[in-house]
Every structure is written in C-alpha cells, then in structure tokens.
C-alpha cells in the first residue's frame with residue numbers, strides 16, 4: 221500500500237514538473253502565467269461565445285452609438301504595442317448591445333461587446349476608453365487562457381490528490397477552486413494597469429479611468445450592477461489606479477493623437 225502511495229506521489233511530482241516545463245509563459249507586465257490552452261482553441265471558444273451572445277441579446281443598430289463606441293475602440297486597438305497576430309487576432313469585432321446592464325466585455329479572438337447600460341457610469345469618451353481599454357487588456361494578457369488552464373490543473377490536481385488520499389474528488393475540487401480567487405484579483409489589477417497605459421497611448425486622458433471606477437463605486441452604493449460581480453470596485457482599485465496615473469499621464473502627453481469621438 222505504501223509503495224502504491226509513493227508511486228502516486230512520483231506521478232504527482234512528474235505532473236507538476238511537466239506542467240512547469242511545458243506551460244510557462246509571461247504576461248505583458250512580466251507576470252508568470254500557466255498556459256495550457258492554445259490561442260487557436262481559446263479564440264475559437266471566444267468566437268463561439270460571441271455568436272451566442274449576439275443571437276440572444278438585441279444589437280443596438282443606432283449609427284451615433286456605434287460610431288462613438290467604434291471610434292474609441294479602434295483608437296485603442298491602434299495603440300496596442302503588442303503583436304496581436306501572435307495571439308491569432310487579425311480583426312477585432314465590436315458590437316453594441318441594447319441592454320441596460322452596466323457591462324462590457326472582450327473575448328479571445330478580439331470580440332468586444334459593449335452594453336448600452338455602461339453609459340450610466342462611462343459618461344464621456346475618456347471614461348468609456350478606460351472601460352474598453354480594461355477589457356481589451358484582459359484579452360492581450362490572455363487572462364481567459366490562464367483561467368482555463370487553472371481549471372485544467374485544478375481538475376488534474378483533484379484527481380491525483382483524490383487517488384493518493386482517498387478524499388472524495390468533489391471536496392478537493394471545491395477547496396482548490398477557492399485557490400483560484402486571488403488570481404481573478406490579479407487579473408483585474410493587471411487589466412487596470414495595462415488598460416490605463418493603453419488609453420493614454422491612444423490619446424485619452426487617463427484621469428477617466430479613476431473617474432469611471434469612482435462612478436462604479438458610487439453605483440455600487442446605490443444598487444448592485446451586474447459588472448460589479450465580476451469587476452470589484454473598491455478603494456484599493458482606485459488607489460492603485462492613482463498610483464499609476466503619473467506614468468500614464470506621461471504616455472498621454474507624448475501621444476500625438478487626441479481622438480475626437482462623440483455620440
């Protein structure tokens with residue numbers, strides 16, 4: 221029995237060693253990432269999800285709203301200083317959804333969705349650029365890939381630990397899922413920092429990022445918007461953005477462009 225357990229420990233070590241060797245990557249800010257999903261498979265999943273969302277939520281066809289959102293989005297896309305073809309993104313698709321929820325998202329493959337409800341808190345071009353820049357940054361930093369990889373490793377870890385210890389797999393899985401929570405906070409901070417730099421390079425005033433998250437915090441006090449469940453807005457977030465403000469203001473001042481996007 222002891223021998224059986226030792227062998228399994230060896231397999232567990234091998235499992236992590238192989239992961240370590242094969243799945244290392246680093247995010248645009250230099251953070252170590254576990255990557256077990258290819259760009260192609262994640263882009264395919266992103267495109268599929270986007271088609272489903274488009275079939276379920278009404279699309280806003282208004283010319284003024286679309287040209288405003290696309291003006292901001294393309295200014296941001298043109299300021300990306302990363303090889304997006306390497307991520308398998310050739311063209312970005314931007315869709316405005318007619319929905320009152322305070323939400324926006326970007327999916328692998330370069331799919332950007334903006335809900336009209338976001339205008340409640342993103343009240344000018346700089347504030348909307350902060351939101352879209354944040355979402356684009358999640359894609360650039362391949363956060364979905366990372367979360368998906370964490371899901372794979374969690375499942376693998378649960379099975380192996382289950383075999384070794386005899387503890388039911390479901391119990392281990394729920395404990396290891398809890399371990400994923402700090403990663404989501406890391407992703408949010410990274411997307412905040414990258415998004416602020418991106419908007420500044422695109423010629424949008426980075427003060428807009430602090431303002432929009434402040435609007436979000438105010439909205440949280442009065443209600444419970446949908447975006448808040450996935451995008452925690454608190455004093456720490458705003459403080460971190462303020463810390464990055466001087467650097468972003470330098471980028472903004474050096475940017476030759478001042479996009480004149482209006483609704």
Ligand SMILES: [Zn+2]
Pocket residue numbers: 354355358407408411450451
């Ligand atoms: Zn986010």
